[in-house]
Amino acid sequence: MTITTKVKLRDPEAAYRRHTIAQRRVGVGAKCACGEARPEALIREKNRVIGQACKRKQNGMTGKDDHHFAMKANSPVTIPIPVNDHVADLNTAQQDWPKQTRENATGSPLIAAAACIRGFIDTILHLIEKGLHWVADMLETADAYLANKLGPQWWKNTELQKLPPKAA
Amino acid sequence: MPHPAPTPLVVAIRVYPDLKDAENEFNKRSRNWRRPDAMFVFDTETRTDEAQSLTFGSYRFVIAGQTLTEDLFYGANVPGKDRETLQTYVLSKTDTPLSLLTRSQLAEKLFRDAYKGRCLLVAFNFPFDISRVACNYANARRFAGGFSFDLWWFGESRNRFRPSICIKQIGSKRALKGFTSRATPDEEDLIPEGSTTGKAEKHYIFRGHFLDLRTLAFALTDRGYTLDQACEDFGVEHRKQIVKRQGVVTKKFITNRAEPIIRCPYCKVANEFRPMAERIEGWFRCENCGHNAMPLDAEFKCASSKCTASQSHRFPDWL
Numbered sequence: 001m002t003i004t005t006k007v008k009l010r011d012p013e014a015a016y017r018r019h020t021i022a023q024r025r026v027g028v029g030a031k032c033a034c035g036e037a038r039p040e041a042l043i044r045e046k047n048r049v050i051g052q053a054c055k056r057k058q059n060g061m062t063g064k065d066d067h068h069f070a071m072k073a074n075s076p077v078t079i080p081i082p083v084n085d086h087v088a089d090l091n092t093a094q095q096d097w098p099k100q101t102r103e104n105a106t107g108s109p110l111i112a113a114a115a116c117i118r119g120f121i122d123t124i125l126h127l128i129e130k131g132l133h134w135v136a137d138m139l140e141t142a143d144a145y146l147a148n149k150l151g152p153q154w155w156k157n158t159e160l161q162k163l164p165p166k167a168a
Numbered sequence: 169m170p171h172p173a174p175t176p177l178v179v180a181i182r183v184y185p186d187l188k189d190a191e192n193e194f195n196k197r198s199r200n201w202r203r204p205d206a207m208f209v210f211d212t213e214t215r216t217d218e219a220q221s222l223t224f225g226s227y228r229f230v231i232a233g234q235t236l237t238e239d240l241f242y243g244a245n246v247p248g249k250d251r252e253t254l255q256t257y258v259l260s261k262t263d264t265p266l267s268l269l270t271r272s273q274l275a276e277k278l279f280r281d282a283y284k285g286r287c288l289l290v291a292f293n294f295p296f297d298i299s300r301v302a303c304n305y306a307n308a309r310r311f312a313g314g315f316s317f318d319l320w321w322f323g324e325s326r327n328r329f330r331p332s333i334c335i336k337q338i339g340s341k342r343a344l345k346g347f348t349s350r351a352t353p354d355e356e357d358l359i360p361e362g363s364t365t366g367k368a369e370k371h372y373i374f375r376g377h378f379l380d381l382r383t384l385a386f387a388l389t390d391r392g393y394t395l396d397q398a399c400e401d402f403g404v405e406h407r408k409q410i411v412k413r414q415g416v417v418t419k420k421f422i423t424n425r426a427e428p429i430i431r432c433p434y435c436k437v438a439n440e441f442r443p444m445a446e447r448i449e450g451w452f453r454c455e456n457c458g459h460n461a462m463p464l465d466a467e468f469k470c471a472s473s474k475c476t477a478s479q480s481h482r483f484p485d486w487l
Binding site: 020021029 | 202204205206229231236237277280281284285286287356359362363364365366
């Protein structure tokens with residue numbers, strides 16, 4: 001079973017609308033030279049489209065952003081995140097939070113706590129996606145490669161045979 | 169063999185010169201139409217009297233074939249008793265959470281999804297359904313002889329910051345449809361559809377994406393359909409149910425709306441695919457072969473033996 005790291009969107013209509021508007025602003029099929037294609041991470045300039053990260057790099061700035069994981073109104077804590085992921089993934093995820101939680105105009109500690117939980121979930125999911133997903137993909141690809149080269153039970157008579165789990 | 173003498177004929181040639189400016193202004197390559205990924209599908213129920221006023225309706229917001237939102241809405245003149253019936257129905261649906269919206273709340277969603285988000289607006293007999301949702305009408309200027317429906321109201325007059333929907337019938341099954349312009353549109357509303365540059369054009373008006381299923385059925389079969397007949401001929405699983413008294417809000421009348429059944433593609437029961445059981449919210453499992461499905465998750469892949477076998481290169485193409 002494939003690992004799923006998406007949470008059910010609270011307001012899928014608004015998420016779709018934000019995404020299509022972002023796509024429309026940069027143009028259909030727009031892409032940075034580095035391959036970045038998420039419309040939220042792209043900047044439309046006069047004659048080209050460039051990713052946020054490439055733009056920063058070009059201006060001699062750092063490619064990392066300090067992400068307020070629970071939004072500024074709820075917690076001053078920040079974590080360094082690559083700029084493209086910050087604008088395209090984590091900021092977009094925060095847009096799906098209830099407006100009251102995003103703004104916390106009254107400074108309610110309960111709302112701040114809710115925001116911390118929401119921010120923690122979003123950040124963990126992002127880390128799973130970026131830090132672990134590829135490992136699962138790589139292991140499956142490696143297994144297929146070894147099965148093709150050495151046969152379907154390539155682990156027989158190797159050190160790996162001792163390792164759990166034991167399939168029936 | 170002698171050639172007959174040629175007969176002179178008067179020939180007229182009509183010439184349409186291409187204007188340079190017009191060519192530059194309308195760059196065809198940057199305006200390729202693509203079907204939107206999302207659909208806003210709605211249907212209305214009305215009273216059976218002359219006014220045929222809106223009683224209630226339902227809508228679904230669908231992305232890539234998956235229903236993400238589903239709600240009911242009711243008309244402004246619905247009596248309290250009918251509203252209670254709708255409210256009770258909404259509260260009883262715990263498996264698929266529904267909300268009960270007012271007409272103006274629905275109109276707001278319609279503006280955001282169909283105009284701002286530019287999704288496909290779908291209905292069966294679209295002109296009738298949209299006219300039930302509208303709160304005002306006028307003679308259309310864009311489509312002379314047609315109607316202009318206002319869905320958004322501001323105080324006691326139409327909201328000029330919102331577009332109207334113009335409709336003109338051009339036959340018994342076809343109608344021209346389009347959004348009108350609105351005062352002070354946002355910059356993103358002025359970006360032409362399918363633009364590769366993302367540049368706003370000062371006079372661009374987004375006309376909308378409308379789909380009338382009645383017209384589509386006519387285009388496909390050359391027959392005029394009612395909803396019930398169309399459901400029958402196109403093999404729709406949940407057909408329109410027969411209600412004894414149309415126009416009266418009852419539980420049966422509300423459940424007339426289609427409910428999806430997830431079926432296993434590998435197992436059959438009689439002449440149909442086997443329905444899958446819902447294990448937890450959004451997770452369906454076939455109790456016969458163990459095939460899993462999560463219709464709301466586009467990236468979900470089933471790891472059951474049947475699915476794994478079907479991805480193998482040894483799996484025959486014809487299965």
